[in-house]
Amino acid sequence: HGATVWRVPDEFLALVDAEEGWRPYLLNFRYTVLDLGQIDDRQLSRQPNLRAWLLAAKYATRDGQQIQVKELLVEALVGVSYEDFRFLMRYVVETYRSYDERMVREIIRRVRPEEEMTMMSLFAQEMITKGKQEGRQEGRQEGRQEGRQEGEAALLLRLLQRRFGTVPTWANGKIANADLPTLEAWSLRFVDAQSLDEVFAVRM
CATH class of the missing domain: 1.10.1900 (c-terminal domain of poly(a) binding protein)
Known part of the structure; x- marks a missing residue:
């Protein structure tokens, strides 16, 4: 689910660094590589929990598209269980660099308003740590810190x-x-x- 098209091998031996003479004796098998970036957002899955997870994962590394996908993410989160919602929001807090505290609070409020205070308290340290990291990065780039x-x-x-x-x-x-x-x-x-x-x- 990277920001660019995947170009990875689909067999095990392609990942093994072995001398050519050993290759005929090594185990090999093929596996399926699924590039979420090539699948329409609304076709990721019919199962609500899985669809929400796949959608969140798809845009985790696509900083420039995270704001645009917010409404679709809210729509997907409405259908997930409470436990999945908590884990998904923690994942979003940790990986969505375009989402600030206000946006995270808005999403929680729209999906499960009764959990706003509890979940924001749970995510407080992650958000502060994330902010510090972004602040330090900006500081290094601008030479101000x-x-x-x-x-x-x-x-x-x-x-x-x-x-x-x-x-x-x-x-x-x-x-x-x-x-x-x-x-x-x-x-x-x-x-x-x-x-x-x-x-x-x-x-x-």
């Missing part, structure tokens, strides 16, 4: 801007002067916060 603390601060600021819009001066000041543990605590609060005040509230 200098150390873990600066990366954490930059990530938190981007998340706040994405959800709440322009970040006020007082919040920028708090982020600029905070130590690493405080920044990490604010990042965790961000997952469920409905306002800037909830992110920076002093906890007793």
Whole structure:
């Protein structure tokens, strides 16, 4: 299910690095290679759970198409069991680089709204880790990140801007002067916060 057409062998011996003289004595068999990219999204499977898994897998490496396939993914997720839904959403959180926290929350809300808070809490650490990785990658590319603390601060600021819009001066000041543990605590609060005040509230 890669982003390009598969060109892989369909027999075992093609994968074995052996001297030519040994090849007649080695076990060989053929197997079926299924390229999901060549199958229409609505024809992947008639079985709801399997169709949802195949659809999610098909676009896991196709970053440029993940946003467009969101509606189809939501439609497929409606028909899956609760356990499959949880595992599928974890898979999406870990592999769909185009899906931010807001989009993941929207999908959960549309498919199983009663599970929104529980599942977002379960995925909090994965999403923060994913954000850190993306933040570090952007930092390396742009030459702006200098150390873990600066990366954490930059990530938190981007998340706040994405959800709440322009970040006020007082919040920028708090982020600029905070130590690493405080920044990490604010990042965790961000997952469920409905306002800037909830992110920076002093906890007793």
